Amino acid sequence: MHQTVPLYLRMLRLLRDEGAISRAELADKLAVPRPRLLAELERLVATGYVAEAGMAASRGGRRSTLVELNPHLRFAAVDLGASSIDVEVTNGRLEPVTAYAEPADIRTGPRAILQRVNELLAKAKSDGAYERLDAIGIGVPGPVSFRDGVPVSPPIMPGWDRFPVREFLTREHGCPAVVDNDVNIMAIGERHGGVAHSVDDFLFVKIGTGIGCGIHLFGEVYRGTDGCAGDIGHIQVDSHGPVCSCGNVGCLEAMFSGAALAREAAAAARSGASPALAERLASSGAVTARDVAEGASEGDITCIKLIRDGGRRLGGVLASLVSFANPSMIVIGGGLAQLGHILLAEIRSVVYRRSLPLATGNLPVVLSELGPRAGVTGAAVLASDVAFEQAAS
Amino acid sequence: MHQTVPLYLRMLRLLRDEGAISRAELADKLAVPRPRLLAELERLVATGYVAEAGMAASRGGRRSTLVELNPHLRFAAVDLGASSIDVEVTNGRLEPVTAYAEPADIRTGPRAILQRVNELLAKAKSDGAYERLDAIGIGVPGPVSFRDGVPVSPPIMPGWDRFPVREFLTREHGCPAVVDNDVNIMAIGERHGGVAHSVDDFLFVKIGTGIGCGIHLFGEVYRGTDGCAGDIGHIQVDSHGPVCSCGNVGCLEAMFSGAALAREAAAAARSGASPALAERLASSGAVTARDVAEGASEGDITCIKLIRDGGRRLGGVLASLVSFANPSMIVIGGGLAQLGHILLAEIRSVVYRRSLPLATGNLPVVLSELGPRAGVTGAAVLASDVAFEQAAS
Numbered sequence: 001m002h003q004t005v006p007l008y009l010r011m012l013r014l015l016r017d018e019g020a021i022s023r024a025e026l027a028d029k030l031a032v033p034r035p036r037l038l039a040e041l042e043r044l045v046a047t048g049y050v051a052e053a054g055m056a057a058s059r060g061g062r063r064s065t066l067v068e069l070n071p072h073l074r075f076a077a078v079d080l081g082a083s084s085i086d087v088e089v090t091n092g093r094l095e096p097v098t099a100y101a102e103p104a105d106i107r108t109g110p111r112a113i114l115q116r117v118n119e120l121l122a123k124a125k126s127d128g129a130y131e132r133l134d135a136i137g138i139g140v141p142g143p144v145s146f147r148d149g150v151p152v153s154p155p156i157m158p159g160w161d162r163f164p165v166r167e168f169l170t171r172e173h174g175c176p177a178v179v180d181n182d183v184n185i186m187a188i189g190e191r192h193g194g195v196a197h198s199v200d201d202f203l204f205v206k207i208g209t210g211i212g213c214g215i216h217l218f219g220e221v222y223r224g225t226d227g228c229a230g231d232i233g234h235i236q237v238d239s240h241g242p243v244c245s246c247g248n249v250g251c252l253e254a255m256f257s258g259a260a261l262a263r264e265a266a267a268a269a270r271s272g273a274s275p276a277l278a279e280r281l282a283s284s285g286a287v288t289a290r291d292v293a294e295g296a297s298e299g300d301i302t303c304i305k306l307i308r309d310g311g312r313r314l315g316g317v318l319a320s321l322v323s324f325a326n327p328s329m330i331v332i333g334g335g336l337a338q339l340g341h342i343l344l345a346e347i348r349s350v351v352y353r354r355s356l357p358l359a360t361g362n363l364p365v366v367l368s369e370l371g372p373r374a375g376v377t378g379a380a381v382l383a384s385d386v387a388f389e390q391a392a393s
Numbered sequence: 394m395h396q397t398v399p400l401y402l403r404m405l406r407l408l409r410d411e412g413a414i415s416r417a418e419l420a421d422k423l424a425v426p427r428p429r430l431l432a433e434l435e436r437l438v439a440t441g442y443v444a445e446a447g448m449a450a451s452r453g454g455r456r457s458t459l460v461e462l463n464p465h466l467r468f469a470a471v472d473l474g475a476s477s478i479d480v481e482v483t484n485g486r487l488e489p490v491t492a493y494a495e496p497a498d499i500r501t502g503p504r505a506i507l508q509r510v511n512e513l514l515a516k517a518k519s520d521g522a523y524e525r526l527d528a529i530g531i532g533v534p535g536p537v538s539f540r541d542g543v544p545v546s547p548p549i550m551p552g553w554d555r556f557p558v559r560e561f562l563t564r565e566h567g568c569p570a571v572v573d574n575d576v577n578i579m580a581i582g583e584r585h586g587g588v589a590h591s592v593d594d595f596l597f598v599k600i601g602t603g604i605g606c607g608i609h610l611f612g613e614v615y616r617g618t619d620g621c622a623g624d625i626g627h628i629q630v631d632s633h634g635p636v637c638s639c640g641n642v643g644c645l646e647a648m649f650s651g652a653a654l655a656r657e658a659a660a661a662a663r664s665g666a667s668p669a670l671a672e673r674l675a676s677s678g679a680v681t682a683r684d685v686a687e688g689a690s691e692g693d694i695t696c697i698k699l700i701r702d703g704g705r706r707l708g709g710v711l712a713s714l715v716s717f718a719n720p721s722m723i724v725i726g727g728g729l730a731q732l733g734h735i736l737l738a739e740i741r742s743v744v745y746r747r748s749l750p751l752a753t754g755n756l757p758v759v760l761s762e763l764g765p766r767a768g769v770t771g772a773a774v775l776a777s778d779v780a781f782e783q784a785a786s
Contacts, residue, residue: 143751153751201618213717222610224719225594228751235713236747248747317713320628324606324714326617354629354641358536358546358621 007032007040012049012069012388016093017192020053020068041067049073049391069093074130075383076173078117078138079182079375082106082156082209085113087120088376089129094192094384098129099376106141109159114168121173135390136169136177137383139185139375141210143228149179152227155246156210178386182206182375183230184221186368187214189377190331194369201327204368205232205318206334211253213321232321233257237313252317256310258335261289264306274302293338304342311343315350322355322363333368340367400425400433405442405462405781409486410585413446413461434460442466442784462486467523468776469566471510471531472575472768475499475549475602478506480513481769482522487585487777491522492769499534502552507561514566528783529562529570530776532578532768534603536621542572545620548639549603571779575599575768576623577614579761580607582770583724587762594720597761598625598711599727604646608718625714626650630706645710649703651728654682657699667695686731697735704736708743715748715756726761733760 010030015021021029027037044050045067053068069092079086083106088099100120104113117138124130142154149166151157169177180188187204190196196204196216204214211233215222223229233253234246241250242260254260265287269277276295281287295303318330330351332344348365355363368374403423408414414422420430437443438460446461462485472479476499481492493513497506510531517523535547542559544550562570573581580597583589589597589609597607604626608615616622626646627639634643635653647653658680662670669688674680688696711723723744725737741758748756761767 143749215717217610217615218613220611222718224752225721225756226719226751226754228749229717229719231716231719231749231752232713234749235716236709246749316629320625320710320713321717323624323628324608324622324717325615326619326622326624328618354627356536356621356624356627356639358619359617359624361619363618 006392007036008044008391009385009388011037011040011044012391013385015050015067015069016384016388019093020066022064022066024064026067044391047391049388072131073134073387074132075380075387076121076124076133076136077376077379077383078136079185079379080104080106080113080117080138080140081182081375082141085116085120086372086376087117087124088380089121089124089133090380092384094377094380096376098124098127100124101372106157106160110163110165110168114165117169118172133173133175135175135383135387136173137180137185137379137381137386138165138169138177139180139182139379140165141182143226143231144179144181144184144223145227146178146180146223149177151179176386176390178382180221180379180382181212181214181223181227181230183212183214184223185214185376185378185382186333186370186374187216187331187378188221188381189370189374189379190333190368191216192381193377194331194374195366196329196331199329201325202329202331203318203321203325203327204331204333204374205314207257207314207332207336208334209258211257211314211334215325217325232317235317235320237316252313256313258289261292261306261310261336262287265289265292265303268302268306274300276300276303289336290338293340296339296342307339307342308346310339311346312350315347316354318347318365319351319354322351322359326359327363330363330365331368332365333371333374337367337371399785400429401437401784402778402781404430404433404437405784406778408443408460408462409777409781412486413459415457415459417457419460437784440784442781465524466527466780467525468773468780469514469517469526469529470769470772470776471529472578472772473497473499473506473510473531473533474575474768475534478509478513479765479769480510480517481773482514482517482526483773485777487770487773489769491517491520493517494765499550499553503556503558503561507558510562511565526566526568528568528776528780529566530578530772530774530779531558531562531570531572532575532772533558533572534575536619536624537572537574537577537616538620539571539573539616542570544572569779569783571775573614573772573775574605574607574616574620574623576605576607577616578607578769578771578775579726579763579767580609580724580771581614581774582763582767582772583726583761584609585774586770587724587767588759589722589724592722594718595722595724596711596714596718596720597724597726597767598707600650600707600725600729601727602651604650604707604727606714610718625710628710628713630709645706649706651682654685654699654703654729655680658682658685658696661695661699667693669693669696682729683731686733689732689735700732700735701739703729703732704739705743708740709747711740711758712744712747715744715752719752720756723756723758724761725758726764726767730760730764 053066073092077088085104151160200219213230234251238250244251244254268274269281446459466485470481544553593612606623627644631643637644637647661667662674
């Protein structure tokens with residue numbers, strides 16, 4: 001059974017999501033008696049989480065003072081990809097104060113990567129983005145034991161298995177930290193500030209180097225028994241398909257992902273099937289998913305076909321998941337979301353044709369609104385949640 | 394966000410699940426201060442839900458009196474299948490006081506079927522099973538709007554769409570009623586008194602005339618946005634497969650279900666491929682899934698192959714769902730669970746081979762313990778929950 005959300009957490013989250021607010025309005029929105037609210041508020045002001053913020057506009061009677069989150073609150077949000085580091089420092093309202101993004105190979109191992117994260121955070125500090133951090137949220141591209149704050153058997157992260165990521169960051173920065181899977185933080189981000197705003201049951205499908213799915217049910221992330229729920233990249237879509245990095249054959253991500261698409265694009269360039277890709281291969285020596293997207297936008301038939309074939313395969317898997325989970329929304333994000341509306345049209349066509357009409361009657365299948373910022377946004381949400389929980393004491 | 398479970402509900406559920414208990418032990422188990430517990434208990438005794446039950450064994454100090462659910466509490470539990478009605482009347486601890494089972498065709502429509510349910514309940518009453526019912530729980534073989542208490546576009550239940558089942562029963566029996574999908578109640582039953590006892594995240598797969606899945610996540614039934622979560626019978630397993638009753642091709646239940654198996658068994662009997670099935674067809678004019686199970690137990694190769702082929706297809710779908718949902722357990726129930734260990738072995742083999750090792754490391758795939766009683770047991774749990782909620786007032 002779920003825990004109740006205590007009042008102080010509900011207050012802090014409301015101030016995070018809606019900004020400065022009068023005491024009267026706060027009591028209304030939280031539906032708690034005013035004396036109880038005021039007592040709790042006083043405690044939060046004393047602990048430094050909440051601050052006075054001037055006078056509210058009159059509601060007829062005595063003017064009430066506004067309260068807001070302490071403007072000095074700072075969260076660090078980190079999104080580690082297979083080949084990238086994104087770091088943001090945000091204020092209490094999760095607005096970015098500063099941000100850095102750079103390429104990095106996750107396979108260089110936890111010490112090198114987390115050391116680089118520390119350097120970027122040190123740079124933010126010396127640039128005046130913060131004096132001290134209140135919490136850190138970090139997403140990694142593999143399964144995570146959320147409770148223990150460690151990656152668990154992550155296939156594409158050699159050296160990271162059970163590395164104490166949370167402990168490492170907590171010790172370095174003297175604040176709480178929280179570790180989650182990269183797709184989960186994207187789903188959390190999209191629910192906080194994107195297209196899935198306030199949707200309780202939805203799937204966030206990330207199509208990048210690999211394919212994964214963030215699952216939001218009953219209004220929260222569902223992580224599964226071992227922290228690996230949403231691992232849809234290794235669902236078999238063709239029993240005669242190519243061998244996948246996992247050792248099985250015909251996995252979804254062996255057929256359609258950044259890596260698979262680049263491979264197929266190179267073949268199409270070499271065989272002469274696609275003039276657009278052949279040209280790009282000749283000029284830069286390699287072709288990527290981005291080249292396929294550009295080729296498609298120029299009307300190259302082979303590029304369009306590659307995207308549609310991929311969309312059809314992903315759509316087949318999503319149709320099964322819609323039958324199973326009956327979600328309210330499917331959000332498509334990650335690097336390959338740049339394939340855009342051709343991809344979306346194909347996915348929709350398969351999902352709407354294959355799933356139970358009752359489940360698809362009101363089911364939007366849409367692109368991520370936050371795009372590359374979905375991950376850091378979700379990491380900031382997690383950081384704020386863990387910081388706010390400390391306010392109990 | 395989830396609601397908290399209020400104290401009175403936790404008390405009533407504990408008395409339901411554990412029976413007579415001393416006040417002291419009750420306070421311990423619920424971890425509430427004794428004065429608060431005693432006040433709440435007094436209220437529940439006054440409203441007639443709870444009764445005194447003699448003295449407890451001494452714990453050293455003053456002997457404490459036991460409390461238990463009122464022995465006159467009665468719940469009706471109804472499990473409607475495609476071709477059957479099961480009715481139980483239980484006491485407050487959900488032990489059956491009386492039970493009836495009979496064949497019935499769900500397609501005769503809601504008035505005829507529910508009228509027959511009423512007749513069976515009237516019979517139970519005249520036999521002395523109850524004086525008045527405290528609540529009714531009923532499961533139907535199709536999607537249900539749990540909130541509204543009505544079936545919603547159920548494919549195999551003509552005439553039932555939006556029929557006010559809950560209202561019909563409430564009016565007739567003057568007590569609250571609750572309506573759910575048949576597979577959901579089986580999952581609830583199995584968690585209450587079967588192999589999934591106290592497991593929070595599991596899948597209950599029913600293989601009968603059709604195929605469906607009850608989903609338990611975070612310790613509760615997950616019903617999906619439109620009440621049709623778990624509709625896995627229409628997941629496509631072969632794009633060149635036979636046409637399904639839903640109009641699509643190659644759905645799981647068109648390839649493996651009671652109906653599909655009977656069809657394939659008849660073909661095998663006629664072609665001479667299976668002596669065991671040919672013999673049964675000759676003697677009774679038809680063959681069913683049960684004949685396949687019997688043939689397999691006699692060593693008939695074709696029967697064994699039919700079961701293994703079906704298990705392989707179902708296993709493929711379950712492997713995908715394990716990758717997606719990372720459950721703690723998979724329970725196989727429904728009429729075709731009689732295919733037993735050959736079926737189970739094949740399902741396990743596919744799931745363990747195809748899903749992420751992290752997700753299958755500790756994943757039991759087991760047969761239902763409650764068998765045909767899973768549905769009525771879950772319906773009784775739902776009935777007791779709705780009755781107990783009334784105790785608030």
